[in-house]
Amino acid sequence: MTNLVGNTRRLAAAITLALTGAPLLACAQEAARHPGSADASNVGLVRLIEQQSQRIATLEARLAALEDATGEGTPAGQAQDAGSVEARLATLEADQARQPKVSWSKGAPEFASADGKARFRPRGRFFVDASSTGGSDHAGRNLSGAEIRSARLGVEGRHGLLGYVVEGEFAGNTVAWKSAYAAFDHRLFGHDAEFSVGHRLNERGLDGSSSTANTPFQSRNLVGAVIMPQRGSFGLGVMQKIHGANWHAALHVSGNSLDNPGDGNDGLTYALRAHWNPVRTDAATLHLGGWAFHEEIRGTARVLRSAAVAGPFNDQVRIGSGRVQGAERGDGHGLELAGFSGPFWAYAEWGRRGLKGREASGDYHRHHDAHALSMGWFLRGAGPAYSAKAGTWGRVKVADPVTAGGGGAWELKARYEAADYRDLPGGGQGSGWTVGTNWYLNDWSRVMLDAVRWRSDNRSGAWPGLDRGYTVNLRFQLAF
Incomplete structure (x- = not known):
C-alpha cells in the first residue's frame, strides 16, 4: 500500500511537470533569438507538443490503473468534477486510508482495520x-x-x-x-x-x-x-x-x-x-x-x-x-x-x-x-x-x-x-x-x-x- 501511494505521487508530479510547458517555453525563446530559424522551430514545436501529449496520455492511463488497484477507482464523472490531478490524488489517498493494514512485526501477518479497532x-x-x-x-x-x-x-x-x-x-x-x-x-x-x-x-x-x-x-x-x-x-x-x-x-x-x-x-x-x-x-x-x-x-x-x-x-x-x-x-x-x-x-x-x-x-x-x-x-x-x-x-x-x-x-x-x-x-x-x-x-x-x-x-x-x-x-x- 505504501508503494502504491509513492508511485501515485511520482505520477502526479510527472503530469504536473509535463503540463508546465517548460520545454515549450524553451522552444519559443530559441525562435526569438534566431528569427531565421522560425520555420524549423515551428516544426520542432509541433513535434514536441505531440510527444508531450503522448506522455500525458500515458501517465493519465497509469494513474487510472493505480486508482483501479485500490478496488474502487474514481468514477469518470467524479474525475471530471475534480478537474485536476491533485483532486484525483486526494480521492485515491482517502480510499487507501480506508483499506486494512497488515504487519509482519510478530513473525506472522497481523491484519488490522483502518481505525485499529479490529485485529486478527x-x-x-x-x-x-x-x-x-x-x-x-x-x-x-x-x-x-x-x-x-x-x-x-x-x-x-x-x-x-x-x-x-x-x-x-x-x-x-x-x-x-x-x-x-x-x-x-x-x-x-x-x-x-x-x-x-x-x-x-x-x-x-x-x-x-x-x-x-x-x-x-x-x-x-x-x-x-x-x-x-x-x-x-x-x-x-x-x-x-x-x-x-x-x-x-x-x-x-x-x-x-x-x-x-x-x-x-x-x-x-x-x-x-x-x-x-x-x-x-x-x-x-x-x-x-x-x-x-x-x-x-x-x-x-x-x-x-x-x-x-x-x-x-x-x-x-x-x-x-x-x-x-x-x-x-x-x-x-x-x-x-x-x-x-x-x-x-x-x-x-x-x-x-x-x-x-x-x-x-x-x-x-x-x-x-x-x-x-x-x-x-x-x-x-x-x-x-x-x-x-x-x-x-x-x-x-x-x-x-x-x-x-x-x-x-x-x-x-x-x-x-x-x-x-x-x-x-x-x-x-x-x-x-x-x-x-x-x-x-x-x-x-x-x-x-x-x-x-x-x-x-x-x-x-x-x-x-x-x-x-x-x-x-x-x-x-x-x-x-
Missing part, C-alpha cells in the same frame, strides 16, 4: 529440543535424544473491547488445549481492567505466570513447575485482572483443565496474585510479588508432580514427590523478588504447597516447597524483556536481527533451584545448577543452550538414593 492474526510456536545426560550412577538415567517439545497453533483477535485466543498444542506425544478464552476490557475502580472467560494460564509467580516462549530458561524454575494446584498451569473458569500505574492484581476461579477426561467431578481452585514496582525508572526496575491459591480436590486424580530438575526431555531424572492418599484440600503461596537494570536482571522465587486429607491413620496436613535464584546479562543487542504491566516476562526486542543482516542479541544466564518433598510419604529432595546462553535471532526466534548439574536424593521410585549427573539441553525456538 495467527499465533503459534515450534520448539525443537536435543538433550544428553551423563554422569549418573544409573545407566537408565544417562539418556540422549531429540524431540519436538512443543508444536502449537492458534489464532487471536480483537474487535473493540472484546478479544479472544484459541490454540492447541502437540507435545509429549499428546494433543492438548492451551489458551481458549474470550476477554473483555473495561474500567474497574478507575483503573484499566480485563475480565475473561475460558481456559487460560493461571497467575502464579514470575516464571509460572509467563509463557515458556518468553522465560530465560528452557523450562520454568521448580517453583513454577511443581508448586501448583492439582489441575496444573491451566484451568477453565473466569479471571478478573486490574492494572494500576505500577501494580496489578488478578483473581482466578477455575475448575479442571479442558483436557480433563470428564469421568468425575471437577475440582475447584481460587487463585490470587499481585505485583508492585516500588522502583520503576529508565535506569532500574524493582519487582515485588506474591500469590496464593486454595483448591478443593475431588476424585482420585494425581495431586503431586515430581520435579524435572534436568530439563524437559529426560523423564528419568526427577526428584520423586512420593504419594499421598485421600487428599481433600490444598493451599499454596509464594513470594517473588526481581530487579532489572540496563542489561542485567536477577530474580528469586519461593513457594510452598500444603495438602490436607484423611488416610487410614487419620487426618493429615503435609507440605512440599521449592525455591530458585536466577540471574542474567545481555552482552549485546537487547535488554531484559520485563512487562511491568503484568509482572511477567515479555518478548525480547532485538535491535540488530540476524534476519536483517545483523548479529542478533546474546544473553548469559545462571540459575540455582531446589525442591523438597521430604514431608510427604516417600518424597525426596534435590537441586540443580544451570548455566547457559541464549542467541536471539530476531524478536520471535532464538537458540538456547542450558547445561545443568543436578542432584537427586529419592526415597522411592525407580532410582532411590543419592545420585548426581549433568545434562546439556539445546533448543531452537520459533514463537509468533
